[in-house]
Amino acid sequence: MTTIVWFRQDLRLADNPALFEAAAKGPVLPVFILEDPERSGERHPMGGASNWWLHHSLKALAKSLGGLLLLRGDARVAIPALAHETGATAVHWNRCYEPHAVERDTEIKAELKQQGIEVNSYNASLLHEPWELETKSGGPFKVYSPFWRAALQEPVADPLPRPEKLVIADLPNTGEQIDDLDLLPRSPNWAEGWEDLWQPGEEGAMKRLQDFLADGLEGYGELRNRPDLPNVSRLSPHLHFGEISPRQIRHETNSVEDAEPALKKDGAKFISEIGWREFSYHLLYHFPTLPHDNFKPSFDAYPWRASETDLRAWQRGETGYPIVDAGMRELWKTGYMHNRVRMIVASFLVKHLRLDWRHGEAWFRDTLVDADLANNSASWQWVAGSGADAAPYFRIFNPMSQGAKFDPDGAYVRQWVPELAGLDDAYIHAPFDAPDKALIKAGVTLGKTYPHPIVEHFAARDAALEGYEAVKRGGEAAA
Known part of the structure; x- marks a missing residue:
C-alpha cells in the first residue's frame, strides 16, 4: 500500500501533514517534480536566486528522507503516470495557492480519482486557509488590520512532529540526479560564497529560528527597522520553500514568550509579520490577477515612464542615493535585502523614477532567495499605492531622511557602498550635499567613483504627485 507524497513548497519532515498521514499508512514514495513554466501555465516562474536555494534544499530533504525521486516535466502527466507505474494506491500533497497551482492540482486530483486512486491534500504553509477568514459581510478581507485581528481570534493547530516510522518505498530508476536539474548558476557563478551566508534545508531553518529567538527577538519591535543591526529573523527563504512552517514559528515563539513574559510585545510584532504573509496569500487566492494587474483599477491611468537606463541604474545600485544603492547591492551579493530597505528601494523605483512596479516585482522575483509570489506581489502593490x-x-x-533615521551611523551604507566609507556621518546619506573638502578627504569624486543622483528628489516627488492626480481623475471618471 504505497502512498506517493508529492513535495512542492513543503521541503521538510516535521509539521508536514501529507508526509505524516502517508507514513502512518505504510511505505512512502517521495517525489519532487521540476516543471517547465511554459507547460505548467505559470506566468511568474522562479528566478535564479530561488533556483539556487531549491537545489540545496532538495539535497537536504533527500538526505533527511533517505531517498527522493526527482522528476522533470508536467506534473499533470507525471503524477498519474507515477501512480500507474508503481501501483501506488494514494497520493498526498500539501496545498499551494498560486493561481496556476490551484488549477493544476484540481486537474490532477480529478484524474487520479477517476483512476480510483485516493487523493488527499492538506494545509502545511499557512496558519489559516485563505477561504477560512471572511469579513462580517461574507467576502474576502482587503485591509490587513481587520484581517489579522480576525486571524488572531481563530485557533491554530499545534505543529505535527516528524513521522515516528518512515519507510521509503523503492524508488523507480527513472529519476533525475540533482545536478541534472541545472538549478545552479554556472557561467558566471554569481552565487559564489552564498553557501557561507545561508544553510538551506529544515535543519538550517530551525537553527535560524532558534538563534533569532535567543539573540534577536528582544527589541524586535523597534530594532527590526535597522538594517545595520541583526534584529531580523531572515527566515523568509526557509518559509517560502516550506523548510519551516508558520505553525512551528508561532509555537516556538509562544514558548519563549511563556518563559519570558517581557518578550510578549516583541513576539507579537514578530508573529504579525507572519500575518502579512498570510494576508498576501489571502489576497492572491481571492484576487489571482494580483501579480500582474493593479489591484485598484484606477492605477491603470498612472503615466509610468519607460527608461531602461534608469531601471538598470536601480538594479545595479548606481542611483546616487546611498541607502537605495546599498540595498540593491546587498540583494545582488546575498540574494536578500532587509525589509525596511526593500520599502525604500521600491518606493524609489515607483515614485522617484516612476517606473512600473511590475519591473520591480520581476527583478525581486529573479534575485531574491525568498521570492514569494503572494508576498512579492502584494508588497510591491502596497508600496506603489495600487494594492490592497x-x-x-x-x-x-x-531616501536621505530614511537613511539617517534607520542607518544613523551609516554602517549599512559603508558595508555595501564601500566607495563612500570615508565620508563623515553627516554626508554618508547625501554625498551630493557634501562640500568639496569632505569629498576630497573621503576620496570620493562624484560622477567617477560614485554617481551623481539620477534624479533630483524634490523634482521627482512633484512629478510623482502629478501622476497621482491622473489616478485620482481616472478614479473619479470611473465613479
Whole structure:
C-alpha cells in the first residue's frame, strides 16, 4: 500500500501533514517534480536566486528522507503516470495557492480519482486557509488590520512532529540526479560564497529560528527597522520553500514568550509579520490577477515612464542615493535585502523614477532567495499605492531622511557602498550635499567613483504627485 507524497513548497519532515498521514499508512514514495513554466501555465516562474536555494534544499530533504525521486516535466502527466507505474494506491500533497497551482492540482486530483486512486491534500504553509477568514459581510478581507485581528481570534493547530516510522518505498530508476536539474548558476557563478551566508534545508531553518529567538527577538519591535543591526529573523527563504512552517514559528515563539513574559510585545510584532504573509496569500487566492494587474483599477491611468537606463541604474545600485544603492547591492551579493530597505528601494523605483512596479516585482522575483509570489506581489502593490490596504501614493520616502533615521551611523551604507566609507556621518546619506573638502578627504569624486543622483528628489516627488492626480481623475471618471 504505497502512498506517493508529492513535495512542492513543503521541503521538510516535521509539521508536514501529507508526509505524516502517508507514513502512518505504510511505505512512502517521495517525489519532487521540476516543471517547465511554459507547460505548467505559470506566468511568474522562479528566478535564479530561488533556483539556487531549491537545489540545496532538495539535497537536504533527500538526505533527511533517505531517498527522493526527482522528476522533470508536467506534473499533470507525471503524477498519474507515477501512480500507474508503481501501483501506488494514494497520493498526498500539501496545498499551494498560486493561481496556476490551484488549477493544476484540481486537474490532477480529478484524474487520479477517476483512476480510483485516493487523493488527499492538506494545509502545511499557512496558519489559516485563505477561504477560512471572511469579513462580517461574507467576502474576502482587503485591509490587513481587520484581517489579522480576525486571524488572531481563530485557533491554530499545534505543529505535527516528524513521522515516528518512515519507510521509503523503492524508488523507480527513472529519476533525475540533482545536478541534472541545472538549478545552479554556472557561467558566471554569481552565487559564489552564498553557501557561507545561508544553510538551506529544515535543519538550517530551525537553527535560524532558534538563534533569532535567543539573540534577536528582544527589541524586535523597534530594532527590526535597522538594517545595520541583526534584529531580523531572515527566515523568509526557509518559509517560502516550506523548510519551516508558520505553525512551528508561532509555537516556538509562544514558548519563549511563556518563559519570558517581557518578550510578549516583541513576539507579537514578530508573529504579525507572519500575518502579512498570510494576508498576501489571502489576497492572491481571492484576487489571482494580483501579480500582474493593479489591484485598484484606477492605477491603470498612472503615466509610468519607460527608461531602461534608469531601471538598470536601480538594479545595479548606481542611483546616487546611498541607502537605495546599498540595498540593491546587498540583494545582488546575498540574494536578500532587509525589509525596511526593500520599502525604500521600491518606493524609489515607483515614485522617484516612476517606473512600473511590475519591473520591480520581476527583478525581486529573479534575485531574491525568498521570492514569494503572494508576498512579492502584494508588497510591491502596497508600496506603489495600487494594492490592497496600500500606502498612500503621495507618501514618498525621502531616501536621505530614511537613511539617517534607520542607518544613523551609516554602517549599512559603508558595508555595501564601500566607495563612500570615508565620508563623515553627516554626508554618508547625501554625498551630493557634501562640500568639496569632505569629498576630497573621503576620496570620493562624484560622477567617477560614485554617481551623481539620477534624479533630483524634490523634482521627482512633484512629478510623482502629478501622476497621482491622473489616478485620482481616472478614479473619479470611473465613479
